[in-house]
Structure formats: C-alpha cells, structure tokens
Amino acid sequence: MTRSARPLRARIHLDAIRHNYRHAKSHTPHARALAVVKANAYGHGAVAVAQALAAEADGFAVACVEEALELRESGIRGRMVLLEGVFSPDELALVDQAELALVVHNHTQLAWLLAAAPSRPLEVWIKLDTGMHRVGFAPSEFHAVNAQLAACPHIGARVAMTHFARADETAHPYTAAQLATFEHAVSGAQIGRSLANSAAVLAWPAAQGDWTRPGIMLYGVSPFVAGDPHAATPALRPAMTLESAVIAVRELAAGEPVGYGGRFVCTRPTRVGVVAIGYADGYPRHARNGTQVAVNGQLTRLIGRVSMDMITVDLTDCGAVQLGDPVELWGQTVAARAVAEASDTIAYQLFTGLGRRVPRLYDGA
Template sequence: MKSPARPLRARIHLDAVLHNYRYAKRLAPSARALAVVKANGYGHGAISLARALASEADGFAVACIDEAMELRESGIRNPILLLEGVFAPDEIALADRAGLAMVVHSRQQLEWVLAARPSRPLECWIKLDSGMHRVGLAPGEFAGAHAALADCPHVGNLVAMSHFARADEPEHPYTERQIAVFGQALGGLRIPRSLANSAAILAWPQAHGEWTRPGLMLYGISPLPDGHPLATPLQPAMTLESAILSIRDLEAGEPVGYGGRFVCDRPTRVGVAAVGYADGYPRHARDGTPVAVKGRRTRIIGRVSMDMITLDLTGMADARIGDPVELWGTTIPANEVAQASDTIAYQLFTGIGRRVPLIHEGLQTQWK
C-alpha cells in the first residue's frame, strides 16, 4: 500500500502571475515589458509561467543561454533576452539559431559580436553602467560601442539599457542620479531605452522608457517599503504550504528544538509542521516568524530543522494533526518571513528545494 505523500508543496497561481504582468503594463502603458523568468521563474517554474504568459508577453528575460534554450525547447516563441549576454563567442551561434537577443555589457562581448557570422541580424541590448558598478560599459564607452554595433552589417535592433541600484528606496536621490548619467551618456541618440526593473516600474515613471523588465513584482511581491500604495494591487503567485504532523503540550520552562533556543514562558501547545531548511525554508528564521494554521496567524518557536519546524498552537484548541499550514502566500506575505529571517523574498523563492513539488494552478488548463 502506498504511503501518503509528504504534505509540503508550493502552489503557483498562474492567474496571479498574469494579473501582475498586466498591472506592470498598465503602469507603463507606452512601454513593452519583458517578463523576467530567470532562475526557473524565481523558483516558480519558468516553463509553466512562460506558457501562461506567452499569448500576452512582449518577451521574456533570462540570465543565460541554458535558461533560454529550456524555454525554446518547451515551445516558447516569444522574444527572449539574455540578461548576462553570452559567456563565450561560440554561444553566439546558439543564440543566432534560437533567435535570442543578447545584452552586451563589456568590450569583450562587443568584440565577439562584431566578429560573429550569424545567419540573421543579431539584436543587442547595450548595457551602460550608470552607477550600479556591477557590469556595463562606462558612460564614456557607450557612444563608441553604439556606433560600432550600428555600423555592423550583421547587427539588427539595438536597445540601450541600465540597471538601478536603489530604485526600491523611493526617497533616495541615487536613482535620479543614475537616470541623469544614462541620459548624458546617450546624448541625442534615438534608440529604445530600458531602465525600469520592478521597483522603477512602481515608483519611477520617468524611467519607464520603451521597455520595462518586471521581475519580483511579477510574482506578487513588492520591492518597495511596506504600505506603498502602488504595490497594493499585486497578487502573491506562490503559496508554500504544509500540514501539522505532531502536537504536544509542554509546561512552562521546557525548551523547544535544537539548542533550546526557545523556552516556554507559559504552558504551551506545540505543533510540528513538515518543512525545513532542506526544503528552502530559511534556517535563520527567528522565534516569532509568522505562519498560519487553518488561516489563522501564529508564530514559529525554536530553531528550524532540516525537515521540520515547531509552531506555537497555544490558544488553538481545535488544531489537529493534518491541519494546513501556510508558510507564505496570501495570508503570510513572503516579505514578512524574509524580514524575520534576515533575507529577501528573492532568496526564499529561488531557494525552494527540489523535493518541494510545484503545483501550477489556473491558466495552465489553457495549454495542457
């Protein structure tokens, strides 16, 4: 007889993803939008997301050619941009065959493109370092790189792009400085522009340009400080859920979990849920990190283990083994869990372990 499956799963709400993409488009109605689905769609399942968005998405953005080929091999025909460009000159031939656009962020990549012999004109996004100081051409290099690519017979469409370092801080002047550096570097060039990540789509309309790049907001999480009104319409795209597998009552003074970090300060009802750091739940979640049992908020008590966490069920006399536990989703915002664990929602999502099944719901019925 087959034993019951472990109850942990990540439910992916494809309707929410489509809603969030449409919202990004409404905020920047004059721009086209690349849905950023790198890192397996931020842990949500890139192929399923791309299929759900394919009929509406202006294109997709991924980090590298392996991620792009996965989409192409699954039947995605929308434009795809390689955000990190190519890592070796022989990847240009692959990009050519698959019809991929590529970022050019260094002199070396520029030389590879100019020396290539593609079968069709290559689309290149020239990346300027406007102040992030990670990758990108220096402002003084931009005009020369643009001229070289514009004069190259096997290069087609060109887009100018950059990336913000502090767009998630709406009151900080650094984003305005980056916008100014970008504009000065481009001068009077008539070229499509792409600056806006999720935070800039929400908070910096002057940076929308001709192409936006919604990433985190696509998954229903705001990159802006709590309570920002423009983030309110976003819908969480993932519900990570499990179930209670054990309940016990402890007296005041009894420790819970490894190292006895939590000590009961009163008679405490303790539940155990089937999830741990091997599944991607943050090991450094503090006592008090929020969690929901049957839709009611409570807290984690004790250290996170590899496969289990311990919950405070005091005051939940009706809680039973098998009751649903939401780790994050519609009741418990992922940002709250991230803040209580000294991390960010990006890491929560992309850290989901391989033994956690992704259950895609909603729009997938249209393409199954």
C-alpha cells in the same frame, strides 16, 4: 517533480502572475515589458510561468543561454533577452539558432559579437553602468560602442539599457542621478531604451523608456524597502502559497525547551505543532522565534530553531488542531516579505531557494 509523500508543496497561482504583469503594463502604457523569468521564474517554474504569459507578454528576460533554451524547447517563441549576454563566443551559435537577443556589457563580448557570423541579424542590448557598478560600459563609451554595432552588417535592432541600484528607495536621489547619467550618455542616439525594474515601473515614471523589465512584482511582492511610502502595493497578488501540514502535536509544561539548542523556552503550558518543512526545503534556517505561520488559516508563530526537515509552531491559541491540518508558510495569509524580514533576508531568496523536494502545483493554467 509533481508528487511527494510529504504534505509540503508550493501552489503557484498563474492567474496572479498574469494579473501582476498586466498591472506592470498599466503603469507604463507607452512601453513594452519583458517578463523576467530568470532563476526558474524566481523559483515559480520558468516554463509554466512563461507559458501562462505567452499570449500577452511582449517578451521574456533570462540570465543565460541554458534558461533561454529550456523555454524555447517548451514552445515559447517571441523576443527573449539574455541579461548577462554570453560567456564564451561558442554560445553565439546557440543565440543564432534559438533567435535570442543578448546584452553586451564589456569589450570582450563586443569583440565576439563583431566577429560572429550569424545567419540573421542579432538584436543587441547595450548595457551601461550608470552607478550600479557591477557590469556595463562606462557612459562615455556608449556612442563608440553603439557606432561599432550600427556599422556591423550582422547586428540588427539595438537597445540601450541600465540597471538601478536604489530604485526601491523612492526618497533617495541616486535613481534620479542614474537616470540623468543615462539620458546624457545616450542623448541623440536613435535607439531603444530600457531602464525600469519593478520598483521603477511603479514609482519612477521618468524611467519608463521603451522597454521595462518587471521581475519580483510579477510574483506578487513589493519591490520597495520596508518603510518606503510605496512599500504597500495592495494591487499585487501573491503568486506562491507554500503549504505543508501538522505531523505531530506535543503538550509541554512551562519551562520546557523546544528544538535544537533550546532557543525557545515555554513561558506557559504550550501546545507545540511539528510541521513538515525545514531548511533543506528552503525554509530559512535563521527565521526568528515569532515568525508568522498560519495553521488552519489562523496566524500563529514559529517557536524553536528551524531543523533540516521540520519546524515547530505554537498551537496553544489555535483551537482544535489535528494531524494533517494545513499550515501556510507564506502566501495568502502570511506575506513572504514578512517571513523574509524575520529571517534577515529578502523574498527573492525565499522563492529562489526552494529545494527540489518541494513540488510545484499550478492553478489557473
């Protein structure tokens, strides 16, 4: 979708994504980096993002075969890793045909792989559970799994990987413990290593490995928890500007309520602007009164409950505002992270939750 009658759109800044990828690489100069473009590139548009990075990315990471095939069909070549592996043995034919690499994280997947008959050696990434406790082999199983794959004639390159649970909390010892568990498990193995997500890329140099997996940082958001010393990451550039426009202006007296449930009550004569965006578009319904928005580039606040198609904002101190004036929901002036924190969520969910009514327009293609 590239056109809409409504003034709502998400501008995707491809130059910012390229800059952020290069920034990730600069922190790990001895490692290669998979650009993580799963979940439609965190809502930014996987095909456009991958095409923007195709000339320089060392590879791409997606969640599943469908995401990989979309990129292959758009002309994206090179290494592409399925982070969740396959969900049935039938998918291995597609992995073979599309020349994909895949993660293996359980014994059922391993059995499928060993029984496969691909036309070429398959690249396999062996996932270890070092403390995330979602998926992965126990560290004690690594050498046996690796030996089975090494002995299989249709298995090619292998990489050992894990995922950090608390790398965004740089003062917490859990990441160091996971790193130690991983290194002990793979000790002595002649195999590639991949550990670092965005937070580890920026703050855990011991986790650099051979392959990094930058995700949220590609899209210009700090991966660290609020208050962490690394939380401010000024070198990252926001990759999405979500914008709409004022579609109505109301003058309300002190004491008048605004919106469903009267959640906001005017404490003074208030000029209220109505903006064409709502929770059906992906703007968070639980955004609190006071959540930042920008009208004509000037910061102001959300007032009243978010509706399906509209929000209401305070224009009282915004000077002259007319119908059609631009409103930024997040991007260059309003940090997506600030909106997320005011909505008790994270920027990942804001980006991936943008609805189909929101056209993506691309700058810097």
